[in-house]
Amino acid sequence: MDIKYRSTRSNLEVTASEAILQGLSEDGGLFVPTAVPPLPGDLRDLAGLTYQELALKVMGAFLTDFTEEELRACVEGAYDSKFDVPEIAPVVKKDGAYYLELFHGSTIAFKDMALSILPYLMTTAARKNGEHKKIVILTATSGDTGKAAMAGFADVPGTEIIVFYPKDGVSHIQEKQMVTQRGENTHVVAIRGNFDDAQSAVKKIFNDPVMRERIGAAGCRFSSANSINVGRLVPQIVYYVWAYCRLVAQGEIEAGDKINITVPTGNFGNILAAYYAKEMGLPVNKLICASNINKVLADFFETGDYDRRRDFVLTSSPSMDILISSNLERLIYRICGNDPVRCSAFMKSLSEEGAYHITDEMRAQLSDFRGGFAEEAENFAGIRELYERSGYVIDTHTGIANAVWRRYARESGDTMPTVIASTASPYKFAASVIGAIAPDRAEGKDDFGLIDLLREISGVPEPPAITDIRTAPVRHNTVVDVQDMPEEVCRILGA
Ligand SMILES: *Cc1c(COP(=O)(O)O)cnc(C)c1O
Numbered sequence: 001m002d003i004k005y006r007s008t009r010s011n012l013e014v015t016a017s018e019a020i021l022q023g024l025s026e027d028g029g030l031f032v033p034t035a036v037p038p039l040p041g042d043l044r045d046l047a048g049l050t051y052q053e054l055a056l057k058v059m060g061a062f063l064t065d066f067t068e069e070e071l072r073a074c075v076e077g078a079y080d081s082k083f084d085v086p087e088i089a090p091v092v093k094k095d096g097a098y099y100l101e102l103f104h105g106s107t108i109a110f111k112d113m114a115l116s117i118l119p120y121l122m123t124t125a126a127r128k129n130g131e132h133k134k135i136v137i138l139t140a141t142s143g144d145t146g147k148a149a150m151a152g153f154a155d156v157p158g159t160e161i162i163v164f165y166p167k168d169g170v171s172h173i174q175e176k177q178m179v180t181q182r183g184e185n186t187h188v189v190a191i192r193g194n195f196d197d198a199q200s201a202v203k204k205i206f207n208d209p210v211m212r213e214r215i216g217a218a219g220c221r222f223s224s225a226n227s228i229n230v231g232r233l234v235p236q237i238v239y240y241v242w243a244y245c246r247l248v249a250q251g252e253i254e255a256g257d258k259i260n261i262t263v264p265t266g267n268f269g270n271i272l273a274a275y276y277a278k279e280m281g282l283p284v285n286k287l288i289c290a291s292n293i294n295k296v297l298a299d300f301f302e303t304g305d306y307d308r309r310r311d312f313v314l315t316s317s318p319s320m321d322i323l324i325s326s327n328l329e330r331l332i333y334r335i336c337g338n339d340p341v342r343c344s345a346f347m348k349s350l351s352e353e354g355a356y357h358i359t360d361e362m363r364a365q366l367s368d369f370r371g372g373f374a375e376e377a378e379n380f381a382g383i384r385e386l387y388e389r390s391g392y393v394i395d396t397h398t399g400i401a402n403a404v405w406r407r408y409a410r411e412s413g414d415t416m417p418t419v420i421a422s423t424a425s426p427y428k429f430a431a432s433v434i435g436a437i438a439p440d441r442a443e444g445k446d447d448f449g450l451i452d453l454l455r456e457i458s459g460v461p462e463p464p465a466i467t468d469i470r471t472a473p474v475r476h477n478t479v480v481d482v483q484d485m486p487e488e489v490c491r492i493l494g495a
Contacts, residue, residue: 004032008333017125020231023224037061043255048246051088078117108425114232115152140198143174160287180472188476217493236273262288264401268325290404301371307355316432374403380436
């Protein structure tokens with residue numbers, strides 16, 4: 001099956017490798033596969049594969065202009081000892097749910113699952129398309145994505161990565177993680193401004209023809225590693241098939257039995273991957289989309305109204321504090337009959353009025369999904385209860401999924417086996433997690449004090465990502481004003 005990638009906003013169609021190189025379509029749309037391939041084999045057979053073997057098959061079904069040899073090199077480069085367990089993404093059963101641990105990579109959050117392979121996919125795509133320039137990844141980050149992208153791109157030949165972050169806008173641990181980043185091709189720059197300033201300036205640099213020409217003359221081209229890239233979406237489909245196969249291999253279910261999947265959601269990328277897995281034929285009952293109090297998506301699934309006109313609330317699950325879930329555009333495109341004109345109209349309404357309303361006929365196609373949300377108190381209570389019943393400690397993002405699923409199961413009586421996407425290690429959000437399970441012991445402790453306490457309470461060994469930053473030398477200490485960002489990019493690239 002030959003699969004191409006079509007923009008959600010026009011009839012523009014490209015190959016998988018072109019879609020990965022471009023990131024966003026030039027008409028502003030997102031690339032979607034022209035068809036969803038079937039599962040690459042019988043589930044009983046797939047259950048006998050390693051993560052790497054399965055990744056090769058599932059990704060091969062989507063990225064049809066990559067040769068098997070090319071993909072194998074990408075998979076082997078990505079899913080190796082950077083992960084601290086040989087299974088890459090273990091599935092553990094605790095208190096009636098199956099937690100799919102997606103946080104065993106170098107930055108201990110699920111973004112490593114895709115960002116560890118994206119650099120390989122991108123440099124392979126460049127080679128296939130006769131692009132000989134060095135690929136420069138430019139990113140503005142509010143903390144997590146920038147670090148995960150750097151960890152993925154560090155020392156990958158043919159690439160440079162430049163990350164801008166707001167000097168006073170990230171946590172102490174996040175800053176420490178970034179400024180100690182290794183790799184000769186990694187560059188971290190703090191800016192005097194907030195995240196939006198950094199983000200807008202990066203977009204401007206991307207779209208500035210003068211900048212493009214200047215860095216082009218120095219043998220470079222810009223590319224983007226953000227979550228709308230097909231090269232991030234496709235690797236995420238793999239672990240849902242993997243989780244199902246683990247349950248079969250561990251004797252928890254029979255091949256063919258249905259399961260639910262619950263995903264703590266922000267930009268709608270992770271859960272969209274689960275939707276594609278279901279479309280491939282994975283036996284999935286409900287896709288439960290869990291939001292924190294920024295519950296635009298929960299409201300959308302309940303009413304068919306997507307409405308971002310509301311206050312933005314900072315929570316203890318910051319990676320889900322989002323009012324515009326970019327990847328939802330791919331689902332909208334699909335349920336409006338793969339019609340780029342209709343899809344563009346919805347997106348125009350969102351950018352101009354801050355809202356759109358889908359038709360009943362579109363809503364009828366969303367029956368696979370179930371939205372839900374949890375507030376801070378319910379999240380914390382759920383984390384604490386799970387810990388008290390099983391000794392298992394989850395982070396505050398996974399906590400949202402945990403709370404939403406448990407309430408759904410209680411209210412609906414649905415007893416189907418449920419996989420919960422566990423998106424970050426509790427160590428990454430130690431302060432909040434301690435706040436949930438042992439608030440009385442937190443007093444007077446700094447970040448590392450809380451981490452020590454978490455280790456003691458949970459019995460889970462401290463991940464290398466944390467141990468590392470205790471002692472790693474600071475390698476990056478540049479701070480610039482927002483208006484000097486373009487010059488800084490040129491200086492770094494020698495342009
Ligand atoms: C990015 C992130 C999410 C949200 O994932 P989306 O694909 O944006 O929906 C959830 N949890 C953690 C820990 C994250 O880093």
